[in-house]
Amino acid sequence: MKTNFYTHKQSATTVYLITFLLFSFFSYAQLKGGHILGAMGLQSGTQTPENTLSVYVPGYFYAASSLRNANGDKSIANPDLNMFITGVGASYVSDFRILGANYGASVLLAFASNRIQGNTVDSKSPFALTDTYIVPVQLGWRNKRADFVFSYQMYLPTGKFDMGASDNSGLGMFMNEFSTGTTLFFNDKKTVHFSALASYEINGKKKGTDIKTGDLLSIEGGLGKTFYVMDGTNPAPKSIINAGLIYYLQYKVTNDQIPVPVFGTIETDKDRVGGIGAEINYYHIGCSTSAGFRWIAEVNAINRFQGNTFFLTLAHVFTFKKK
Numbered sequence: 001m002k003t004n005f006y007t008h009k010q011s012a013t014t015v016y017l018i019t020f021l022l023f024s025f026f027s028y029a030q031l032k033g034g035h036i037l038g039a040m041g042l043q044s045g046t047q048t049p050e051n052t053l054s055v056y057v058p059g060y061f062y063a064a065s066s067l068r069n070a071n072g073d074k075s076i077a078n079p080d081l082n083m084f085i086t087g088v089g090a091s092y093v094s095d096f097r098i099l100g101a102n103y104g105a106s107v108l109l110a111f112a113s114n115r116i117q118g119n120t121v122d123s124k125s126p127f128a129l130t131d132t133y134i135v136p137v138q139l140g141w142r143n144k145r146a147d148f149v150f151s152y153q154m155y156l157p158t159g160k161f162d163m164g165a166s167d168n169s170g171l172g173m174f175m176n177e178f179s180t181g182t183t184l185f186f187n188d189k190k191t192v193h194f195s196a197l198a199s200y201e202i203n204g205k206k207k208g209t210d211i212k213t214g215d216l217l218s219i220e221g222g223l224g225k226t227f228y229v230m231d232g233t234n235p236a237p238k239s240i241i242n243a244g245l246i247y248y249l250q251y252k253v254t255n256d257q258i259p260v261p262v263f264g265t266i267e268t269d270k271d272r273v274g275g276i277g278a279e280i281n282y283y284h285i286g287c288s289t290s291a292g293f294r295w296i297a298e299v300n301a302i303n304r305f306q307g308n309t310f311f312l313t314l315a316h317v318f319t320f321k322k323k
Helices: 002-026
Strands: 053-068 073-099 099-112 132-142 144-157 173-186 191-202 216-231 234-252 257-260 262-268 272-284 289-302 307-319
Touching: 053 289, 073 132, 234 289, 272 307
Parallel strands: none
Antiparallel strands: 053 073, 053 307, 073 099, 099 132, 132 144, 144 173, 173 191, 191 216, 216 234, 234 272, 257 262, 272 289, 289 307
């Protein structure tokens, strides 16, 4: 009886110790959402022209320089964590009107390596299929001094996900997102502009668990100028350059919910981050091809990684003229 009593007491102590450690860890841990910061920048509130199909290849690279705690101080310096995403996407804008707006849709089949799941440096996923990005509805309005856009996005959990694994290429959850934004023009030629796009992401539970990532609010845009490059005496430009300063902000609006034995569901502290950088885009009219590059340095991170974002996009535009 004595042996069983002490064994039981020892087991209970172990359970409470493990639970305490889990509580301490999860109260600091954060879970990532699907929204990729840096994918939008200059003229983020403007839809591409109607009757066009854009086929593009994005290249996203994120280098984490530190992990920040609740006070914004470095808890881990130089975590040596990089994430890479690329894929093939297509975006179509029609001349079909809904509420006076052009209807459009997009899809991105993406692949990722070292997919960051949260505040852990143990992310070593190989290059593999990640979650699929679909925009079934995008509406765009154009006016003389302002453009507007509204869209609904969803992220399908097509990437590998096993709870606790370090080689996950997906987040293991279905995500809904709603976006609305505008681009304001400061002259009649629309060459000087400022944009802002707000996106609200609603996350479902992770596959096979009751773990739920909190909702996210992301704001992206920029202040830029458009330059038309002329071709000698030809009155039409041969190419267009768009350049300027860009920014992004992301806030965890609701707490992550992580079930922990004994304590029940733990709600972690919220996280946030800001970023400011530069963007340049080049579009060759004759070839209908474009190349764009964005760089954003993150600032004021709370309860998450802080680093540098690089985004390169190559695209070809097919135009379907009316008969």
